[in-house]
Amino acid sequence: MARIALAVASLAVGLGATWIGARGAGPLPPLGGALSPAIGLWANAMDDLPAEASGRILVLGAQVDVRYDQRSVPHIFATNELDAIRALGYVVARDRLFQIELQARAGEGTLTELVGNVALPADRETRGLGMPRSAERKLASLDSTGETMQFLRAYADGINAYRASLSPARYPAEYKLLNKAPREWLPVHSLHLFNRMGYTLAHAPVELDLLRAKALVGDSAARAIFDTDSPVQEPIQPAPRSMAREALTALPAPGVPDAAAAHMVTALGNGTRALFGWSRDPGATPEERAILAQERAFASNNWAVSPSRSANGTALLAGDPHLELTLPSIWYEVHMVVPGIFDVGGVTIPGLPGVVIGYTRALAWSFTNTGADVMDFWRETVDDAKRPTRYQLDGESVAFADTRVETYHGPKGDVIAIDTVYYTHRGPMQRVGNEWLSMRWTVLEAGEELMGFRAALHAQTATAFLDTMAVHYMAPAQNMIVGDTSGTIAIRSTGRFPIRADSGRGTEIREGNTRKNDWIGFRSIDRYPQSVNPAQGYLASANQQPIDPQDDPLYFGVDGHFEIWRALQINRLLRADSSMTADKMRRFHTDPGSVRADLLVPAFLHAADMRRAQGEGSPSLEAAETLLAKWDRRYTRDNTGSRLFEMSLSFTTALLYDELTPAGASQRVATPSESRLLQLVADSSNGWWDDKRTPNAREDRDRVLSTALAKAYDSLVTQYGDPAKQPWVWGTVSPARPQHLLKLEGFAAPPTPIDGGRGTLNPSVASRRANFGASWRMVVEFGKEPVIRATYPGGQSGNPGSTRYLDRLPLWASGTLDSVRTPRSLADLPASDVRAVLTLTR
Numbered sequence: 001m002a003r004i005a006l007a008v009a010s011l012a013v014g015l016g017a018t019w020i021g022a023r024g025a026g027p028l029p030p031l032g033g034a035l036s037p038a039i040g041l042w043a044n045a046m047d048d049l050p051a052e053a054s055g056r057i058l059v060l061g062a063q064v065d066v067r068y069d070q071r072s073v074p075h076i077f078a079t080n081e082l083d084a085i086r087a088l089g090y091v092v093a094r095d096r097l098f099q100i101e102l103q104a105r106a107g108e109g110t111l112t113e114l115v116g117n118v119a120l121p122a123d124r125e126t127r128g129l130g131m132p133r134s135a136e137r138k139l140a141s142l143d144s145t146g147e148t149m150q151f152l153r154a155y156a157d158g159i160n161a162y163r164a165s166l167s168p169a170r171y172p173a174e175y176k177l178l179n180k181a182p183r184e185w186l187p188v189h190s191l192h193l194f195n196r197m198g199y200t201l202a203h204a205p206v207e208l209d210l211l212r213a214k215a216l217v218g219d220s221a222a223r224a225i226f227d228t229d230s231p232v233q234e235p236i237q238p239a240p241r242s243m244a245r246e247a248l249t250a251l252p253a254p255g256v257p258d259a260a261a262a263h264m265v266t267a268l269g270n271g272t273r274a275l276f277g278w279s280r281d282p283g284a285t286p287e288e289r290a291i292l293a294q295e296r297a298f299a300s301n302n303w304a305v306s307p308s309r310s311a312n313g314t315a316l317l318a319g320d321p322h323l324e325l326t327l328p329s330i331w332y333e334v335h336m337v338v339p340g341i342f343d344v345g346g347v348t349i350p351g352l353p354g355v356v357i358g359y360t361r362a363l364a365w366s367f368t369n370t371g372a373d374v375m376d377f378w379r380e381t382v383d384d385a386k387r388p389t390r391y392q393l394d395g396e397s398v399a400f401a402d403t404r405v406e407t408y409h410g411p412k413g414d415v416i417a418i419d420t421v422y423y424t425h426r427g428p429m430q431r432v433g434n435e436w437l438s439m440r441w442t443v444l445e446a447g448e449e450l451m452g453f454r455a456a457l458h459a460q461t462a463t464a465f466l467d468t469m470a471v472h473y474m475a476p477a478q479n480m481i482v483g484d485t486s487g488t489i490a491i492r493s494t495g496r497f498p499i500r501a502d503s504g505r506g507t508e509i510r511e512g513n514t515r516k517n518d519w520i521g522f523r524s525i526d527r528y529p530q531s532v533n534p535a536q537g538y539l540a541s542a543n544q545q546p547i548d549p550q551d552d553p554l555y556f557g558v559d560g561h562f563e564i565w566r567a568l569q570i571n572r573l574l575r576a577d578s579s580m581t582a583d584k585m586r587r588f589h590t591d592p593g594s595v596r597a598d599l600l601v602p603a604f605l606h607a608a609d610m611r612r613a614q615g616e617g618s619p620s621l622e623a624a625e626t627l628l629a630k631w632d633r634r635y636t637r638d639n640t641g642s643r644l645f646e647m648s649l650s651f652t653t654a655l656l657y658d659e660l661t662p663a664g665a666s667q668r669v670a671t672p673s674e675s676r677l678l679q680l681v682a683d684s685s686n687g688w689w690d691d692k693r694t695p696n697a698r699e700d701r702d703r704v705l706s707t708a709l710a711k712a713y714d715s716l717v718t719q720y721g722d723p724a725k726q727p728w729v730w731g732t733v734s735p736a737r738p739q740h741l742l743k744l745e746g747f748a749a750p751p752t753p754i755d756g757g758r759g760t761l762n763p764s765v766a767s768r769r770a771n772f773g774a775s776w777r778m779v780v781e782f783g784k785e786p787v788i789r790a791t792y793p794g795g796q797s798g799n800p801g802s803t804r805y806l807d808r809l810p811l812w813a814s815g816t817l818d819s820v821r822t823p824r825s826l827a828d829l830p831a832s833d834v835r836a837v838l839t840l841t842r
Contacts, residue, residue, distance in 0.1 A: 048803050049836035057086050057161040057840055066091060066838035067829050069821050072796040072804045076336040077826055082154040084336045085353050087840055089158025092332055096350040096798045097182055098172040099328055100159065102741055104189040104351055107196030108132050112408050114178055117416055120408060127406040128421055130428035131199065134444040135191035141446050148451050152187035155353035159185040173800060174742060180411065193351040198443030201369050201476040203561045207377055207509050209670035215262035216669065217659050218255030225251065225672040227507045229549045230559045231679050234567045236479055236491060236546040237529040238536055244568060245548065248679045253687025254659040269433030299763045299772055300368035301542045302481040303570055304489035309537040311579045315782040317483040318585045319357060319366020322763060325738035325771040327747060327805065328798035337824065342457045345822060347776055354453040357776065359788055362460045363484040364780040368541045370477040370493045371561035374442040378512030380429055382436050391424055392513045401425050426518065438512055440519065442496050447474030462488040463532060469494050470525050479541040485782050491539045492530035493546045497523040497556065505555045527552060538574045542566035560673045565759035568595040582781040586789065588761055589777050590815035596759035597633035597645055603681045604648055605629055607705035621706055624713035627723060635757035637731030640723060642757055647716055651708035656680070658691050730757070736764045736813065737771050738793050747800045752813045779817060789817035
């Protein structure tokens with residue numbers, strides 16, 4: 001789940017998009033379906049796994065045998081846990097060494113040491129957020145002889161053993177491009193990577209969106225579109241009803257600007273664009289940032305079905321976390337067996353010592369992001385606006401909890417920048433405009449997440465798994481779904497969820513001069529959103545609001561942190577079928593149906609009809625209406641209507657929220673979630689529909705929607721041509737395309753048509769900046785033992801010269817799943833299914 005810092009996206013430019021080899025430097029050749037022979041000169045000469053190999057890890061307790069099956073999954077057979085973890089470090093490094101280092105450096109804020117100044121903004125953001133300090137403090141808090149430290153050291157031993165075995169000629173290609181050598185892996189690097197996971201899954205703070213909106217449209221209107229619960233409730237914790245609950249109340253119209261909010265916006269200055277450096281996409285427009293934020297965080301599914309609703313009377317479970325599609329994949333598939341201790345398989349994140357999503361002989365589990373608000377900000381009063389040494393707290397001037405000098409080095413060890421980060425008792429503090437703001441974030445605080453994963457492997461029931469994780473797991477908060485062989489299905493939103501002063505909301509920048517504004521505690525486990533064997537016979541999580549505020553009004557997060565469309569779709573599918581099978585669940589992963597389109601397309605068609613009836617039609621509007629009416633509202637790869645729908649929604653947003661664009665500016669300060677559009681569509685004359693840029697006219701819903709539809713049609717004709725001659729085929733105009741971690745064009749996957757799009761259960765979306773989609777798909781059928789089918793887009797190898805770099809992409813694109821092997825012993829894996837053998841000794 002760790003995502004590389006966005007500055008790395010520009011490395012192709014920073015490196016001049018060149019490759020270094022026997023023929024000198026030149027443009028990076030295209031990868032396509034086959035590699036240029038020239039690339040083989042500097043990519044590892046070994047195109048695939050050797051049939052037999054051996055390696056040494058000097059601290060091994062006993063020999064470890066590894067068998068790679070025909071899917072290139074290593075099956076690790078060890079006699080004790082620590083040896084299994086050492087072997088895990090070795091085999092992951094063998095396939096993903098550069099990825100391991102790059103992702104850890106992203107969490108450590110040391111990317112400049114690899115690539116120089118191009119990564120400085122990303123590193124400054126990471127350190128300004130307090131992430132490396134947090135990892136160092138977590139490591140220091142561990143018992144030096146305790147289990148967590150033993151696992152971290154064992155994993156590092158395995159990585160370093162492989163690294164030490166390499167000659168420069170066998171370094172991964174990226175190191176050769178950068179003229180660098182792999183660095184030693186330390187236990188703290190795994191903690192840097194885990195913090196990076198927290199960053200990846202965190203939502204950009206809503207505080208500034210709300211503040212900027214208040215400054216333009218007033219408190220009431222701003223809170224209605226940014227600081228309220230989702231208007232449609234189909235929660236993770238099932239409510240006692242058979243359908244979603246709708247609360248499409250009328251939204252307050254834009255009002256008089258809030259003077260106090262405007263004053264604060266001015267005081268924060270340019271910081272209002274990137275609080276604590278939380279820019280994510282510095283060059284993106286607000287619209288692109290809004291879309292990318294939804295793609296990045298609003299895209300994971302998991303669901304489970306009880307035996308009473310399955311065709312063969314056993315429980316079923318499915319999961320598909322949607323993250324950035326990278327090459328190599330963020331996941332690495334593995335299986336480990338230690339007789340009498342554990343037998344576990346699934347996917348690990350390269351750099352973490354354990355299985356993150358997977359299965360044992362007794363159960364299986366998957367995660368989705370909760371969307372909980374676990375980050376808050378305080379405005380601090382300091383003694384010196386330029387070089388503070390103290391801050392005000394409860395009428396006293398107190399010293400900072402810490403002052404940390406952050407030094408950034410270039411690839412040659414030269415110092416390229418120096419920052420100072422101050423820490424209050426809440427967390428890191430930075431200057432934003434003319435103000436000093438401190439932050440508290442659960443990701444930065446000590447937890448035992450890695451031990452939670454380890455302990456959960458010994459659980460024999462679904463409820464024991466969840467209870468174990470609840471004890472150890474703090475952040476990033478996840479909706480953990482689990483099923484077991486007894487037929488139990490269960491889910492719990494697990495993590496630490498803050499309770500604010502006076503049980504308030506986390507949407508305001510609070511005054512920091514009193515402890516009364518601090519967090520006063522966390523939700524107790526019994527108030528976590530959760531369910532075990534619900535009466536409805538199924539559970540589903542798709543980044544929707546985890547609990548209906550009617551059932552528990554304690555603040556959890558804002559509508560902008562949740563997404564409703566996929567939750568509505570998966571509940572619709574599960575509700576309609578009481579004879580579920582594993583294959584049906586597999587097909588759900590790429591189901592092209594869209595509740596979003598079903599609810600919003602009729603509004604566009606009605607608007608076009610009304611304009612035509614009023615004699616205000618146009619050829620473009622008529623052509624657009626005809627095309628949209630023919631669309632079946634399914635995002636199949638060969639459909640020709642979904643691109644028009646998407647573009648129409650984009651134009652609708654631009655026309656609808658003109659009030660959120662300051663005078664003299666060209667971009668909105670923030671964009672509400674799409675669920676607000678449902679409320680506005682139900683209120684045709686709401687003041688939001690009126691365009692303040694046309695003072696002599698008053699627009700309503702139908703005029704805005706019809707105008708957006710016609711504009712979208714004209715824009716697409718310009719971009720793609722006349723649809724009668726060149727149909728806007730979805731798979732062609734919006735393909736998936738996993739990209740290399742360094743955004744090197746020659747190492748990217750070819751454009752790959754798929755079924756699915758925004759708002760569907762397969763919300764894969766490609767943009768000029770990144771690709772997001774299903775990073776891993778898994779379906780589990782529980783009999784006496786779990787039967788697992790799975791795949792992900794890419795391959796096990798991180799070497800672009802390997803046949804295992806992209807070999808899984810066709811299966812993933814078609815929605816097909818592989819049969820996962822689960823041998824109990826070496827003898828259980830047939831020789832015909834063994835691709836390679838690795839023997840690890842001391």
